Amino acid sequence: MTVAATNASAPMRPQSRPRMAQFLFAAALCLAVAKLALPDGLVRPPDWLVWPFADWFNAVFSFIRDDLGLIHVTRAFADGLESVLDVTANLLYGKNRWPRLGPIPWSVIAITAAMIGYAINGWRLAAFAGLTFVWIAAMGQWQWAMETLSVIIVAAPVSVFLGLLLGTMGWKSARFRLVLNPLLNVAQSLPHFAYMIPVVVFIGVGAKAGAIVTIIFSVPPMIRMTMLGLQKVPSEVVEAGHMAGATRWQLLRHVRLPTARTELLVGVNQVIMQCLAMVVLASFIGMPGLGQKLLQLLQALKIGRSIEIGITIVLLAIMLDRCSKAWAVKQPVHLEKGTSWLMRHKLLVIWAALVAVFWALSLVFPILHEIGRRDALSLAAPLDAIMDWIIGTLDPVTQWLRWFLIVWVLIPLRDGMLWLPFSAVLVFLMAVGWAIGGKRSALVCLGYFGLIAMSGWWDRAMITVYTVTFAVFIATLIGFPLGIWGSRSKARAQAVLLVCDTLQTFPSFIYLIPVIMLFGVNDVAVVGAVVLFAAVPLVRYTIEGLRGVPEAQIEAADMSGATRRQTLWSVRLPLALPTIMVGVNQSVMFSLFMVIIAAFIGTQDLGQEMQRALSSSDVGKGLVLGLAVSFMGLMVDHLITVWANRRRRALGLS
Known part of the structure; x- marks a missing residue:
């Protein structure tokens, strides 16, 4: 009897999933067709289903900020970070802050970028990195670009350090990783603006707020790559470290982290790119730089100037990406024992000599120190002319396409989505989840979109x-x-x-x-x-x-x-x-x-x-x-x- 029962039930299990999914699809269709006969509570979320999540979050934040006094801690941290930002701002574009040595001539920064590119990946990257800064200076965008870079230079190392610390903790502790992974999933799926709002409340606006939101936004990928890199370290390498008598710290510092070097540097690459993306968007909270200028130009519909700024942002993004990726794949070079200091550091010596030469030249030729707006180039006028011609040429097509999409596609699709009863949408999503992953996936779909319905x-x-x-x-x-x-x-x-x-x-x-x-x-x-x-x-x-x-x-x-x-x-x-x-x-x-x-x-x-x-x-x-x-x-x-x-x-x- 047991065997018969087993044989009878065996084929039903794989069939139960499509049958249940079909039932849910049919139920969703019935709810949609019968919308006019449905009670209001099945058409739109009723008042009792909408929970005051926003009020609860605000109450928690008010308690943390005011009652626990966290705002004083965050403001103190922000002030400390601002002092570091003042240093980079002074050196890069001459903001009147300590150490009052800046601004560094643009030609010196360009030659430094070229030398870094050469050290990492040869002449091509050197030329690209150097010419990127030549473009920025020649187009009169130096201060805006340096305002952006002055924040990235501070935010990226802090993000890397925090990512290494939290990633190492997650790798060592399964319990900590159990808490960390869901938080990382949510953090990496949150839109950029969701990071900005708490920062504005706790920090305010401006460069320091932009730096802090950039740090918070760019930490998650470094955490993930740190955990991945440390998990991939071969056990044979660790055993060799144990046999050499290494302590725990020595194993981590001299064995595990160097072995995970490639993954860690990929994490650094992602941090840098995330930093640039957020610094540009942080213009919405008063972050000065290229993003703020681009936002102003787009709002004014100045297409030519917008394209100029856009080209600069793209060049910086490609340069930072190429340099960090090349660094990730470049293997350390080990010189023979007894090599002279000069030979071991010849690129450093060449860079120092070039810096001295260009700094001296910038004192003689001011154009090598700073290119003013009067001397700067501009492609805005020809770009505007080209864009006007393109827009004029394509205008009949774009006008028709805009009319067609809005009238016949977007508005009907939007109205159709809004017409659907929320209960039909929830049941339909459960059906999709059940068809793909069974009961668990159906509940996941219901849970996620049910919470959206409860949000109001x-x-x-x-x-x-x-x-x-x-x-x-x-x-x-x-x-x-x-x-x-x-x-x-x-x-x-x-x-x-x-x-x-x-x-x-x-x-x-x-x-x-x-x-x-x-x-x-x-x-x-x-x-x-x-x-x-x-x-x-x-x-x-x-x-x-x-x-x-x-x-x-x-x-x-x-x-x-x-x-x-x-x-x-x-x-x-x-x-x-x-x-x-x-x-x-x-x-x-x-x-x-x-x-x-x-x-x-x-x-x-x-x-x-x-x-x-x-x-x-x-x-x-x-x-x-x-x-x-x-x-x-x-x-x-x-x-x-x-x-x-x-x-x-x-x-x-x-």
């Missing part, structure tokens, strides 16, 4: 969902074919991936320039910016997935007489799909971030409310809105991760 921002969240859904759909139509085309040959894949690497270094603000230029300030521009930003990971992971298909599988298909198209659709794509879905996951996360950032050019979604919370320093409202965006991203991440793991197991890839 359901309609705004649905507008965000419609924008992201449509943008990711269009990005997929662009990125997927482009990725397939790029995977056709190794040379083509390398070229396209290089472009993707470059585009991913751009701070998100940059993607607003071309769409504002073509479409003005409206929802089409927002969708366009999101599409540009979200297409990059789709192209990248499509290429990596297709190029990563084992050659044996392709050869087997060729031997069976399959055409190239049949091999693509029947072999390459099925095997590459788990990797491609990672790109879809990143595309959704990028879209959520960009939608929130693009809110300043006119949307009615969560981003617009988050900017209002930022302007009124409403911590509770800002955190609730930020968590709503985070929950959307975490839900998609969960579903795609579960599906990809199942798919890999089915294909025997894991």
Whole structure:
């Protein structure tokens, strides 16, 4: 009887998941069709379901800030950080603070950047790094760029130190890691503005607030890479350290951390890029520099000047990315014992000599010290002329496209999303979760979007969902074919991936320039910016997935007489799909971030409310809105991760 029962129940388990998912899909459809007959409590979240999360957050923050006096600690820390920022500001652009030695001539900084590039990766990187600073000086953007770099120079080392410390603690303690990982998941899915609001409350505005929010934002990737690097240290290396009599500290300092060097330097690269991205966006809280200038120019619709600033930000991003990546892959050079000090430090000696020469020349030729606005170059006039011609030429197309998208796509899609009963959406998401991962995934979907319903921002969240859904759909139509085309040959894949690497270094603000230029300030521009930003990971992971298909599988298909198209659709794509879905996951996360950032050019979604919370320093409202965006991203991440793991197991890839 036991055997019979087992045999009878065995086939039901795999069938129960699709049956339950089908039932939930049908229930969601019935709720949507019967909307007019539903009670109000099933159409929109009833008052009793909306909890005052914002008030609770504000009460907690008020208690921490005022009753516990944390504001005095944060202000003291901010004042200490400001004194360090004053040093870099004095040296880089001459702010009247201690040590009152600056500003360093722009030519000296340019030659220093060139020498760093040469030391890391040779003449090409040296030329690129040096010419980047020549461009900045020649275009009259020196002070703005140095205001930006003066914060990055302080924030990046602090972020790296904190990331190393917390990452090491997470690696050593399983309990600490159990708490840390969920916090990192939420932190890395929160939009940028969610970090700014508490900082404004505790610190204020200005450069020190920009530095602190930059530190907070850029720490998580360093924590993750530190834990990953230390976990990957081979046990044989550790055993060798034990046999040599090393203490715990010596093992960490001289064995584990050097062995994890590559992962740690990849973390440093991510910290630097995150710092640049946040410093540019911190212009919303009074952070001076390139971001603030770009924001002012975009608001004034001065496209030519905006492009100039945009080029500078892009050059800085690419330079910092290339230098930090080259440092990550560069192996230490060990010279023979007895090598003279001069030979061991010849690049340092050459740099010191060049600094002395250029500093002396800058005293004789003031243009090598500072290029004033009168002497600076400007491409604004020709750029404006070119842009006017492009806009005039494309205007019939862009006008029609803007009209078509707004009238026939965006408004109907938005109205459709807002028309759906919230109960139907929740049941539909449960059905999707059940179909992919069973009961647990269904509850995860219900939990994330149930909390959004309880936040009181359901309609705004649905507008965000419609924008992201449509943008990711269009990005997929662009990125997927482009990725397939790029995977056709190794040379083509390398070229396209290089472009993707470059585009991913751009701070998100940059993607607003071309769409504002073509479409003005409206929802089409927002969708366009999101599409540009979200297409990059789709192209990248499509290429990596297709190029990563084992050659044996392709050869087997060729031997069976399959055409190239049949091999693509029947072999390459099925095997590459788990990797491609990672790109879809990143595309959704990028879209959520960009939608929130693009809110300043006119949307009615969560981003617009988050900017209002930022302007009124409403911590509770800002955190609730930020968590709503985070929950959307975490839900998609969960579903795609579960599906990809199942798919890999089915294909025997894991």
